[in-house]
Amino acid sequence: MSTDPGTVLDAIRDGIMRGEFVPDQRLVEADLSERFSASRSSVRSALLQLANEGLVERVQNRGARVRAVSLAEAIEISEVRMVVEGLCAAKAAERVGPAEARELRELGERMSEAVASGDVLGYSAANQALHRRIRELSGQSTAGGVLERLRAQLVRHQFRLAMQRGRPAVSLGEHLAIIDAICAGDPEAAERAARRHLLGVIEALRARQE
Template structure:
């Protein structure tokens, strides 16, 4: 019994450290090509070297970290061109998830989306772009979870992790946030209206807008 408990505790710890490192990469606290030293990460996140190593392996599987033979790990550099290609793939898969969610959403989930919609608008109005970015990620997560499409959700989780760093930079620009929040509102409105076709179109419009904004930056 204790062995099972210890194993669950190790998995939980590795999951926590994975989330923390992922968040730091997305926010730019660890920059592209920066070396990720296991000993330093162990001190930073109060975790064992083994836990950190497990987290880095998971992030390598997600495409956020690059493992270097005999040299440890570093943050994988994802170019704007690659991020755009990822977004093009996401259009189809994310649109599918939005349509599935719209077709099966419950009244309780409608209420949660309504609250999320209000909080996103408030965050942009207040100029709290860090909170707005966090809410964006929460919206993406909910659409994946509630779609009921396990394969699409898994694919999206990995694709989103690779492109979200560029999107985080965009969402930190006040003028871009004012545009994207309306696109997110359109996605939410279509889903809560239980209109799969409209939800899929709204996702397509939003991601094409993101691609356009990335090209302008590039």
């Protein structure tokens, strides 16, 4: 067994986020140990950490399973994201330079091209890259860590939203507004744009409840 605990943790987390492990699926230590060439103790430690992150739940006498996030909980998580994403966008606007602005605009162009060509997966990847880059640019490492954990819990709902007809086009306009405000160095406008985008996500999730 050669895989270190951190690598096992990342591998299982990535599997959950990519949908290789689906909600309510049992995560059997022996199977994961064999799959990732890792010790049972490394797998057990990884599952405990993922439980702390909200991605896994441990059921008494039944081991661990991928935690299913309800639509109502997804809305609550998005409401928290709205506040924290707004903070990160504002801080990014305070710290942005010419090179960073070019990078953000290039991501915006990638998203626009993906929407124009109907490339939903390409749009989703560029979307994630943009949010990640804004978090990095903000310099808010604590907020960034919170958002990473929240995003991981929402991955299934985000994918379903991305697949809704017309949703990427709506989302694109919201993201381009965030980029414009950050590149203009306007923290208040950046925060408003980020919160407006997450409000759109929340409204789309609520529409699925009806």
